[in-house]
Amino acid sequence: MDGAPNLMTSLVLHDYFRSSASYRVRIALNLKGLAYERVEVSLIAGEQKSDDYLAQNAQGFVPMLVADGETIIQSLAIIDWLDRSFPEPRLIPDEAMPRAVALAQAQVVASDIHPLNNLRVLKYLKNSLGLNEITKDRWIHEWILQGFDALEAMAGDGTYLGGEAPGIADCCLVPQVYNARRFEVPLDSYPRLLAIDAACMELEAFRRAHPDAVKSA
Ligand SMILES: N[C@@H](CCC(=O)N[C@@H](CS)C(=O)NCC(=O)O)C(=O)O
Known part of the structure; x- marks a missing residue:
């Protein structure tokens, strides 16, 4: 686990340490002070193309965030979801x-x-x-x-x-x-x-x- 405890939501980030799209989401989670579990998907071993992973994420990319059992893909969509769900501090201005x-x-x-x-x-x-x-x-x-x-x-x-x-x-x-x-x-x-x-x-x-x-x- 990383960060402070969340009140309600369980967050599991499927990522790879060197993936820059994943790194974006880790920064956003940390800026929000959210606790999350990391599941490493080795891009070198090709784990993003395993049947199990593709069943959850048809694109076969990291990052993927599972929030209370619901899957969100695409780093900018994940950051937008985080910003709407946990508004402080704002990462995307309202105006x-x-x-x-x-x-x-x-x-x-x-x-x-x-x-x-x-x-x-x-x-x-x-x-x-x-x-x-x-x-x-x-x-x-x-x-x-x-x-x-x-x-x-x-x-x-x-x-x-x-x-x-x-x-x-x-x-x-x-x-x-x-x-x-x-x-x-x-x-x-x-x-x-x-x-x-x-x-x-x-x-x-x-x-x-x-x-x-x-x-x-
Ligand atoms: N537009 C996607 C890009 C995701 C992406 O390209 N992820 C790379 C790692 S940074 C990946 O999973 N590559 C696996 C592959 O090319 O097989 C996002 O922002 O999440």
């Missing part, structure tokens, strides 16, 4: 314009960068299209750089993408920066994103969600 800004920032990562570098895409590039490691890495870098170019310009001047408190876009940014570093993407051109990432990592909610903090020994 129309700040809400649009926050969702746009989040979707630069979640809709435009991350899907192009998903494990199944990388496997397809390597195994079906025959890309070698160098060209595969160029592919990974390209989509992160294009997305970060835009997000840097959209970052505003707050401590976080969410302004003076972290929000849904910060839940997306930090795992994507982690992923960029893992693939040695040069990040010097993104001072705002790096400052926001550093500010987030000052917070325990982000630190406890980090892959190194949750990975099994």
Whole structure:
């Protein structure tokens, strides 16, 4: 179990320590101070494609949250559900314009960068299209750089993408920066994103969600 006890809801997060979509949800759960059980689904062992897992999640992806026995998939839908079910602190603003800004920032990562570098895409590039490691890495870098170019310009001047408190876009940014570093993407051109990432990592909610903090020994 992680976090403080919830009054009513049992939350089980099926995730993988290095999955950045899962990492988003762990941050959101921690920011809300929610207790949850983690069930590790090894993407390396292919457990996301097991019959049992596919019976619950036809897409065969992590994360998947089971809340009082009901299944929710897709990290942004999970964070939205958390925000509606446990409104404090707000991760997605209520007001129309700040809400649009926050969702746009989040979707630069979640809709435009991350899907192009998903494990199944990388496997397809390597195994079906025959890309070698160098060209595969160029592919990974390209989509992160294009997305970060835009997000840097959209970052505003707050401590976080969410302004003076972290929000849904910060839940997306930090795992994507982690992923960029893992693939040695040069990040010097993104001072705002790096400052926001550093500010987030000052917070325990982000630190406890980090892959190194949750990975099994
Ligand atoms: N849009 C989905 C993406 C989920 C996703 O791509 N998960 C990856 C790990 S980060 C996955 O499960 N990949 C398994 C595979 O490609 O086989 C979300 O936001 O939850």
